[in-house]
Amino acid sequence: MSHTLSETLTVDLGSRSYPIVIGSRLLPQLGAYLQPLLPGRQVAIVSNTTVAPLYLEQVEEALQQQGFATLAILLPDGEAYKTWPHLQTLFDALIQNHFERSATLLALGGGVVGDMTGFAAATFLRGVNFVQIPTTLLAQVDASVGGKTGINHALGKNLIGAFYQPRQVLIDVQTLTTLPVRERLAGLAEVIKYGIIWDETFFQRLERDLDGLLLLQQELLIETIRTCCTIKAAVVAADERESEGGHRALLNLGHTFGHAIETLSGYGQLLHGEAVAMGMVMAADLSHRLGLCGAEAVARIRQLLARCGLPLQAPAFPVDAYLEAMGRDKKVLDGALRLVLVQAIGQAVIRRDIPLESVRQTIQQHLQATGKPV
């Protein structure tokens, strides 16, 4: 395998277009990648206390070799810390170190680090440069591409945030070798999502290649992540701000149920990908119940997720608690519940006409079916 195996995609957003570089052992070349892109010399590397011991030194060296002045800012690890007080400590560090408008914030970590760093970049001095180095599979295929940034509110996830695009996303699949297995599997839930909503052939490839992915075969990882990012880039380019009537909301398959599951469970109990896996199963079940797709599609989705070892049974909370939590989700428009449903593997649809009663029945049935084999 080549030492510099890499591929580059572009997210096409006019003057805000940016490259996604995907490869293996890219971190040592980071400075060279960023050199032509960034106007200023100040780079704050934002990471967390789990990722920093593994990769911070390498990233600092790669940047310093190219003349960048680096500042490391470490956050505690976990969704529970994606809140204003921790964002505030980030701002404090930037201000105390006299960071200027030409500076860059570089996110080194998973989705939480990326979301917080991106929101900090969007709002510090009304906007500074932003670079994403996602180190989890979930962040590599989803969170790092597309410009969604933000923090949580006590009453719901990601309620405060901004659309803010990075200058570059650099994905080094080598970082997956240090990722805990549970997080890798949770990331696969979002990978599988792309197959369900967009590309049946990709879903079939995943059915065929899953074992190789679980073994972290590098070429297979690069190819898989490239496919996910290509789909996401196309969706984002066509509908950057998730407009009414746009396609970006397709990416939320399983997320309205999933966010409710996360909210009710309390942040930090379930990984985002795990909640999304449960949510996709519920969305598929609802689709079948409404006559949108056949039972085989539901079964294939359940099977592939189950092969990843993902939990598919949502935790038992009162149905009304689920509905209340879903109503607080952003994907609600003018009082009607908007959900992404499955018509077939490779084909999802946004529906805003779903009777609340059907959703209630789906939750009820799903929660009751605790003994059902996956």
Add this chain to the structure above:
Amino acid sequence: MSHTLSETLTVDLGSRSYPIVIGSRLLPQLGAYLQPLLPGRQVAIVSNTTVAPLYLEQVEEALQQQGFATLAILLPDGEAYKTWPHLQTLFDALIQNHFERSATLLALGGGVVGDMTGFAAATFLRGVNFVQIPTTLLAQVDASVGGKTGINHALGKNLIGAFYQPRQVLIDVQTLTTLPVRERLAGLAEVIKYGIIWDETFFQRLERDLDGLLLLQQELLIETIRTCCTIKAAVVAADERESEGGHRALLNLGHTFGHAIETLSGYGQLLHGEAVAMGMVMAADLSHRLGLCGAEAVARIRQLLARCGLPLQAPAFPVDAYLEAMGRDKKVLDGALRLVLVQAIGQAVIRRDIPLESVRQTIQQHLQATGKPV
């Protein structure tokens, strides 16, 4: 005088262009103005405890007549409250009232209300609609146009924020009749700024018409505000995000000194326009000292500001404290102090090569000259 006297300008920003409507007795027609612009029915009217008793009921009625559902959110009055905790109470109210992405936040008040409401609109659910109804002269000629939003940080003003454009700005000069005189005068500092940086003819008109403005003659107010907004709209359209090398920074004449004065004095001691007046005098003095403009220009600037009853002598703090506070300001690029200086009345220039020593001398001299007649 006609009952519906009004003029409409457009801020030209492509798909984000928006109208500025300037007139007298416009508030009762607010609902009709917004009806065709806003996609959703939910409107949160954000105001403060000073402005709300004067205009909230009128605004609520005008909106409800057109079928909008309104929610009033009141903030305490003053720059000292332009902070995260108060923004948080705004978010809490929006979430508890199930505000959705199609909703609108309407700022009814001065610059603080506009900045906070705009930042809330920029970041709630990653962006909802925003409308500005500025009720102070300062906000009408400056803060409400151009999309700068944000909050203060303990270490400096407006350090956290976003560029986020409103869907409409509606300026009713009738609201100036209830504005305290001191705030009216402070607003005139920003009016005069436009003459200094952009338009000598306008400066001459101000020298001629100042007494009428001080008496709140409606046509004169509309004409004057229209000129200010036209200049600001042109500057913003050409350089929305205050880029390196762009002209938007010209609008910051007096602001780097002014922000330092505000920071050192503590928020709430001086009005923004008062600090800017002092800052413009310091910038003019520095310009003359560097040989950029003649003594007559400095004298005309001082005289016009003095006729408004504005304080022109900056408060006595140590020079190093000034320099430190200026260094924390956003208008610093790569370590060099960037300042807007005056070449002539109607012609300002952005300079980034100013020796720190000259700035030090200016501050020193300005502070020492406490007995100097204005």
